[in-house]
Amino acid sequence: MKFLFSILLFFSLGFASEELVLDSANSFITTMRGARNAPIKELIEQSKATIIFPSVKKVGFVVGGMGGDGIMVVGNINSPSEILPVSISGGSIGIQLGYEDSSLVLFIFKDSIIHDIKDAKITLDTKLSVAFGDIGRNYSKVSDFKFSSDIYAYAANDGFFAGASFGGAVISAKEEILKQNGYAYEQLIASASKLLGD
Template structure:
């Protein structure tokens, strides 16, 4: 069983940058169709992380692994902007490949893959991810949003550092992201002129 889990996780890093961008675009659209995401969350987010591949697998001892991208919006400064940028509707977006890793303990058998979308409201988290030192723990307020929630404005839900949505309504019942680390995935390069890049920027720029 351990060997199978290892092979599954190893295979997650084998697909290229443009494929990850296209998968992220599709995952983002699916999660948005599944959930009633407040436009206030989307417009106030400093960054969006999309994991088109978020795997939970194990037998008693398990692991969570995510491969995706972080799309950073910077409307006023160039603090987090690098050469991977595009301009859309007076906003500047940079797209950076990221990965997530964590360990779990408890009653769990098998393999599960989900789409995850995280809206980052705290710009300090972005810097920590760039510095490869961000961990999901008690110091970060995270709201796991149920797909049936009817949310209108930010005042309806309070202020959290991160809002998390998924395509699977039952995912959060067994989710354990505590201690998971999100870092930049330096092994993957993205091309701002690629089809996948343009599709991703177009997807996140639509306010539903």
């Protein structure tokens, strides 16, 4: 009986991982297609890693909190060196009411951030420079864009960053490496091609 339960648990975890990767692939396309002024080609080609959260929920009533699960694609998303499941969580105190849910894409430009996430976790604080929202709006040409921040963040919900404080938000990796084959993986790889081919 225990053996059967172990097999069922193994397959259920495998399906959950596949679903997370597939959801991330779809969210990546949806989020970045909405960021019309973003230098997508440069972000994809020059970032050290891409973190995709298909759903990050923010809840606020004086004390606010947020959380979500996603994946970190290390290396170029067209040919990643590895894919890890990650989570984001955090809270803040202030005047905040309501509930929001949005996909979130983070382009990481520092190797040290990747190492910190893989080793345990990283806290988004004042030591890191994070650029939110429609980056690139004020540039007449994509070639004028200079990457000066550690992290570039995009959300599908335009109002997701309004009044948001990501200071203290924690991104942590789970002790698992997702497989790099199968339908979900192929869709993830194809997502970058679809964006670059738009």
